Amino acid sequence: xxxxxxxxxxxxxxxxxxxxxxxxxxxxxxxxxxxxxxxxxxxxxxxxxxxxxxxxxxxxxxxxxxxxxxxxxxxxxxxxxxxxxxxxxxxxxxxxx
Amino acid sequence: xxxxxxxxxxxxxxxxxxxxxxxxxxxxxxxxxxxxxxxxxxxxxxxxxxxxxxxxxxxxxxxxxxxxxxxxxxxxxxxxxxxxxxxxxxxxxxxxxxxxxxx
Numbered sequence: 001x002x003x004x005x006x007x008x009x010x011x012x013x014x015x016x017x018x019x020x021x022x023x024x025x026x027x028x029x030x031x032x033x034x035x036x037x038x039x040x041x042x043x044x045x046x047x048x049x050x051x052x053x054x055x056x057x058x059x060x061x062x063x064x065x066x067x068x069x070x071x072x073x074x075x076x077x078x079x080x081x082x083x084x085x086x087x088x089x090x091x092x093x094x095x096x097x
Numbered sequence: 098x099x100x101x102x103x104x105x106x107x108x109x110x111x112x113x114x115x116x117x118x119x120x121x122x123x124x125x126x127x128x129x130x131x132x133x134x135x136x137x138x139x140x141x142x143x144x145x146x147x148x149x150x151x152x153x154x155x156x157x158x159x160x161x162x163x164x165x166x167x168x169x170x171x172x173x174x175x176x177x178x179x180x181x182x183x184x185x186x187x188x189x190x191x192x193x194x195x196x197x198x199x200x
Contacts, residue, residue, distance in 0.1 A: 060148075060182070070161075072161055072165065072174055
């Protein structure tokens with residue numbers, strides 16, 4: 001698993017407008033990050049709550065569906081959260097438009 | 098009454114946009130007022146629309162907005178896309194209304 005995580009990190013860091021990448025395991029502990037520690041922990045905690053809520057909301061609206069990705073566009077950046085089996089990934093990048 | 102008038106103005110101004118959006122690959126849309134959660138417009142039946150508003154707007158958008166502000170107080174959420182296996186929700190919270198499109 002960690003080999004594919006490394007590979008993903010390398011791929012994503014190659015994009016110029018990526019500000020940071022965080023890989024968080026299912027307990028909410030960041031296992032890999034390209035940002036500084038306090039920010040990482042902050043993001044990890046909040047994103048885990050959000051991912052959990054998103055999963056619930058999608059399930060409530062349609063029991064056969066499941067959520068795959070969330071993209072949040074804010075004034076300053078774009079945050080993408082993608083869940084996976086053992087972990088979820090948070091990418092923070094510059095908004096493209 | 099006031100909300101109704103604002104809504105009519107907005108719809109008239111944006112009818113070209115709305116036509117374009119609904120002509121594309123969309124499944125439907127919901128427009129709901131932020132403060133009351135009342136559904137103003139929807140292409141779905143009322144029950145589904147209300148459910149979408151209650152779940153999406155009430156839980157997820159609120160959580161995302163508070164989270165964005167928590168991370169950086171002057172920052173704010175502009176829009177959100179929630180991709181699921183079957184389709185995608187595009188959610189735009191405005192000042193008065195929140196618009197959700199499913200595609």
